[in-house]
Amino acid sequence: MIRLIFNLLIFSMIIFSCKKENLETNQNIKLHFSDDTITFDTIFASIGSITKTLTVYNHNDFDITTNVNLKGVSAANFRINIDGVPGNNQRDILIPANDSIFVFLEVTIDPSNNNTPYILSDSLVFTTGNSIQDVNLVAWGQDAYFHTANTFGNIINGTDTTRFYYHLLDCSVPWENDKPHVIYGYAVIDPQNTLIINEGCQIYMHKNSGILVGNPFKEETGGTLKVNGVLGNEVVFQGDRLDNWYKDIPGQWDRIWFTPGSIDNEINYAVIKNGNIGLHADTVYNNNPTLKVNNTIIKNMSGIGILGQGADIEVTNSIISECGQFMVACNIGGNYNFTHCTFANYWNYNRRNTPSILLNNYYEGADGNIYIRNLESANFVNCIIDGALSSEISYQNNESGVFNYSFDHCLLKIDPTIDTENNNYINILKNISPEFSNENDFNLSETSPAIDFGRETSITLDILGNIRSEPDLGGFELVE
Numbered sequence: 001m002i003r004l005i006f007n008l009l010i011f012s013m014i015i016f017s018c019k020k021e022n023l024e025t026n027q028n029i030k031l032h033f034s035d036d037t038i039t040f041d042t043i044f045a046s047i048g049s050i051t052k053t054l055t056v057y058n059h060n061d062f063d064i065t066t067n068v069n070l071k072g073v074s075a076a077n078f079r080i081n082i083d084g085v086p087g088n089n090q091r092d093i094l095i096p097a098n099d100s101i102f103v104f105l106e107v108t109i110d111p112s113n114n115n116t117p118y119i120l121s122d123s124l125v126f127t128t129g130n131s132i133q134d135v136n137l138v139a140w141g142q143d144a145y146f147h148t149a150n151t152f153g154n155i156i157n158g159t160d161t162t163r164f165y166y167h168l169l170d171c172s173v174p175w176e177n178d179k180p181h182v183i184y185g186y187a188v189i190d191p192q193n194t195l196i197i198n199e200g201c202q203i204y205m206h207k208n209s210g211i212l213v214g215n216p217f218k219e220e221t222g223g224t225l226k227v228n229g230v231l232g233n234e235v236v237f238q239g240d241r242l243d244n245w246y247k248d249i250p251g252q253w254d255r256i257w258f259t260p261g262s263i264d265n266e267i268n269y270a271v272i273k274n275g276n277i278g279l280h281a282d283t284v285y286n287n288n289p290t291l292k293v294n295n296t297i298i299k300n301m302s303g304i305g306i307l308g309q310g311a312d313i314e315v316t317n318s319i320i321s322e323c324g325q326f327m328v329a330c331n332i333g334g335n336y337n338f339t340h341c342t343f344a345n346y347w348n349y350n351r352r353n354t355p356s357i358l359l360n361n362y363y364e365g366a367d368g369n370i371y372i373r374n375l376e377s378a379n380f381v382n383c384i385i386d387g388a389l390s391s392e393i394s395y396q397n398n399e400s401g402v403f404n405y406s407f408d409h410c411l412l413k414i415d416p417t418i419d420t421e422n423n424n425y426i427n428i429l430k431n432i433s434p435e436f437s438n439e440n441d442f443n444l445s446e447t448s449p450a451i452d453f454g455r456e457t458s459i460t461l462d463i464l465g466n467i468r469s470e471p472d473l474g475g476f477e478l479v480e
Contacts, residue, residue: 028129028131029060029128030128031056031058031064031066031095031126031131031133032056032057032058032059033054033055033056033057033133033135034053034055035054037135037136037137037138038054038105038135038136038138039138039139040107040137040138040139040140051104051106052104052105052106053102054104054105054135055102055103056095056100056101056126057095057099057100058095058098058099058100060097061097062097063094063095064094064095065128066093066095067090067091067093067126067127067128068093068125068126069089069090069124069125069127070088070089070122070123070124070125071123071125072120072121072137077107077109078120078122078137079105079106079107080103080104080105080106081103081104082101082103082104083102103124105124107120107139109139109141115243115244116141116142116242117242117243118140118144118180118182118204118242119138119204119240120137120138120139120141121137121138121206121207122136123136123137124137141242142180143179144179144181144204145175145180145181145182147167147169147182147183147184148167148184148185149165149166149167150167150168151166151168152164152165153215153216153217165185166185166186166187166188166212167183167184167185167186167187168188168190169187169189169190169193171193171195171196174195174196174198175196175198175201177198177200177202177233180201180202180203180204181201181203182204182205182240183204183205183206183209183211184206185206185208185209186209186210186211186212186254187210187211187212188212188214188215189211189213189215189223190215190218191214191215191220191222191261192220192222192223193222193223194225194226195213195224196226196228197226197227197228198235199228199229199230199234199235199269200229200234200235201236202236202238203236203237203238204238204240205237205238205239206239207239207252208253208254209253209254210253210254210255210256211225211255212257212259213225213257213258213259213262213265214258214259214260221260221261221262222261222263223259223262224263224264224265225258225262225265226265226266227267227268227269227270228268229267229268229269229270229295231269233269234269234271235269235270236270236271236272236273237270237273238252238253238271238274238275239252239274239275240253246274248300249274249300250275250276250300250301250302250322250324250349251274251275251301251302251303251324252274252275254275254277255277255278255279256272256279256280257280257282258279258291258311259282260282260283261283262284263284263289263290264289265281265290265291266291266293266294267296268294268296269295269296270296270297271299272296272297272298273298273299273301274301275300275301276301276302276303277301277304277305277307278298278301278304278320279291279293279298279305280307280309281306281311281313282309282310282311283309283310283311283334284311288312289313290308290313291311291313291314292313292314292315293306293313293314293316293318294316294317295317295318296315296318297318297320297321297463298321299320299321299322300321300322302324302349303323303326304325304326304328304329305320305323305326305327306320306327306328306329307331308328308329308330308331308334308336309332309334310331311334311336312334312335312336313334313335313336313337314338315337315338315339315341316338316339316340316341317339317341317462317475318341318463318475319341319342319441319442319463319474319475320341320343321342321343321344321346322345322346322347323345324347324349324350324352325352325354326354326355326357326358327343327345327357328356328357328358329360330359330375330378331363332361332362332363333362333372333375333401333402334373334375334376335376335377335378336377336378337377337379337381338379338381339381339382339383339459340381340383340454340457340473340474341384341475342383342384342442342473342474342476343357343383343384343385343386343387344384344386344387345386345387345388345389345392346388347387348388352388352389354394355389355391355392355393355394356387356389356392356393358396359378359394359396359397359403359405360375361373361396361397361398361401361403362396362400370398372400373401374401374402375401375402375404375405376402376404377405377406378404378406379405379406379408380405380406380407380410381409381410381454382408382409382410382454382455382457382459382471382474383407383410383411383474384434384450384473385410385411385412385414386411386413386434387413389413390413391413391415392412392414393412393414393415405424406423406424406425406426407426407428408455409426409453409454409455410473411429411432411450411453411473412425412429413431414430414431429449429450432449433449434448434450434473434474435447435449436448442474442475442476443476443478444472444478446478448472448478450472450473450474451472452470453471453473454468454470454472454473457471462475462476462477463475464476464477
């Protein structure tokens with residue numbers, strides 16, 4: 001009997017030691033999940049709380065343990081319970097071989113709190129040995145129109161195919177301002193469709209989100225965006241974080257992108273702020289302009305305010321300021337006209353090495369060759385170009401191509417060694433301060449040299465509706 005007990009004891013020790021070895025030495029173990037994203041849908045915004053379930057599977061033939069942590073800036077709104085044990089950070093959770101555990105998730109938000117973000121996005125992190133996996137948590141913080149992925153396209157790179165999920169917009173009904181519009185991911189306007197955004201709309205973009213005008217996953221080109229803001233009831237594009245700390249933080253969302261072939265786009269009385277690139281317009285395939293921008297403010301972009309890639313763009317009565325790279329990049333050719341615009345770049349989030357305005361008529365291909373793209377025109381009339389660098393204009397001219405530009409009745413901060421005694425510069429003010437009354441809104445002071453310096457154009461009102469009798473430079477007319 002003693003020998004039998006001894007043998008059973010040795011056998012149980014062997015079994016235990018094997019199981020412990022599986023728990024500790026299998027360092028690259030993968031878990032499997034019932035979902036990669038847990039979404040609390042929009043009804044939550046009106047009832048304040050909802051519960052969802054995540055199933056975590058161990059498909060291995062041995063037991064494993066995992067640590068579970070809830071991480072993110074809004075993690076305090078989420079609560080988890082693992083197989084009946086509450087706690088947002090739990091260690092050594094045992095998942096038996098070929099078994100599973102249940103994670104119950106709850107989110108609580110006060111929808112009356114106007115400082116709550118429109119989208120709360122955090123993650124549930126599982127650490128199993130050296131393997132780290134996460135499940136996304138997404139909840140709607142306030143009531144709004146939410147534009148989330150409802151279809152996908154395939155991105156093919158050699159033998160690799162990646163699915164790109166996006167929201168295909170229904171453009172049959174204009175957007176109104178009864179509730180905010182929140183974009184999670186990319187919202188896409190199909191060819192032959194026009195999205196109309198009416199006055200007063202508030203558009204909130206989640207991190208890395210944006211609007212694509214035209215569908216890059218379809219052979220057909222086209223698509224149009226019409227933004228119909230009015231003075232005093234502008235359309236605003238911004239990030240979805242409502243905390244006061246995010247009020248002036250750049251890079252919170254991606255861009256509004258007018259893809260190749262998109263035509264007849266118009267933006268009137270808009271404020272576009274705190275993104276990566278404000279407006280990105282690609283090559284036009286016909287004689288229609290890519291984009292017209294009127295009475296619009298673009299500010300606080302971590303990258304570029306307006307990026308044209310062989311595009312046709314007209315901008316009037318607009319203010320572009322505070323960009324981490326260029327305020328305007330007229331890149332790889334195109335046609336550009338700017339009238340009564342203020343470009344003021346005193347970016348102070350980090351060091352800026354690029355000037356505010358870029359003019360370019362070529363690009364270098366992946367094969368190392370130079371390809372010409374004619375800059376047919378880049379005309380600046382009654383504009384102010386100023387900033388913190390010693391020169392705020394960059395010319396990238398390949399003499400094999402067309403490089404047409406002009407500054408007509410403008411105040412310029414420019415390299416003093418550049419020859420301005422030619423037809424490219426017509427009656428300019430060179431390297432003198434515009435004397436803004438306030439560097440936050442760029443109105444002119446009473447002593448500004450830009451007052452009455454402009455020439456008459458078809459623009460008879462400034463961005464605030466003031467009459468331009470003897471035109472001042474820039475977007476604002478000084479009211480006496």
